[in-house]
Amino acid sequence: MSLLTAATKVRENAYAPYSNFKVGAAVRAGSGKVYVGCNVENVAYPEGTCAEAGAIAAMVAAGEAELIEALVIADSPLPVSPCGGCRQKLAEFGAPDVKVTMTTLAQNTSEMTLGELLPGAFTQKHMEGEY
Numbered sequence: 001m002s003l004l005t006a007a008t009k010v011r012e013n014a015y016a017p018y019s020n021f022k023v024g025a026a027v028r029a030g031s032g033k034v035y036v037g038c039n040v041e042n043v044a045y046p047e048g049t050c051a052e053a054g055a056i057a058a059m060v061a062a063g064e065a066e067l068i069e070a071l072v073i074a075d076s077p078l079p080v081s082p083c084g085g086c087r088q089k090l091a092e093f094g095a096p097d098v099k100v101t102m103t104t105l106a107q108n109t110s111e112m113t114l115g116e117l118l119p120g121a122f123t124q125k126h127m128e129g130e131y
Contacts, residue, residue, distance in 0.1 A: 037051045
């Protein structure tokens with residue numbers, strides 16, 4: 001299944017009663033399997049979950065820890081990039097050269113690498129004193 005098809009389909013399941021802004025995400029793991037997530041809002045706004053975080057959680061729950069591609073889709077005039085927290089989550093599992101596609105329902109698309117989205121990412125190397 002393509003990332004675009006998977007993310008578009010799961011976007012419809014988003015729980016967005018407060019913003020009415022549905023987002024879908026799909027990630028491809030190192031095995032080639034696709035995992036999806038959608039945004040889940042909460043009346044206590046900071047307690048919601050982003051679509052990218054949901055897709056990553058599904059990937060990890062399935063026992064995978066390598067991200068090789070990601071796609072985010074929303075119904076907006078311009079492509080929506082992952083928030084700062086999700087950029088860090090993506091960087092936890094993907095190399096700086098991993099492609100991230102950001103697109104809209106009207107197919108207005110932008111592509112960047114994780115390194116472009118999050119230059120100077122905080123990584124495990126920082127914890128190991130290698131930087």
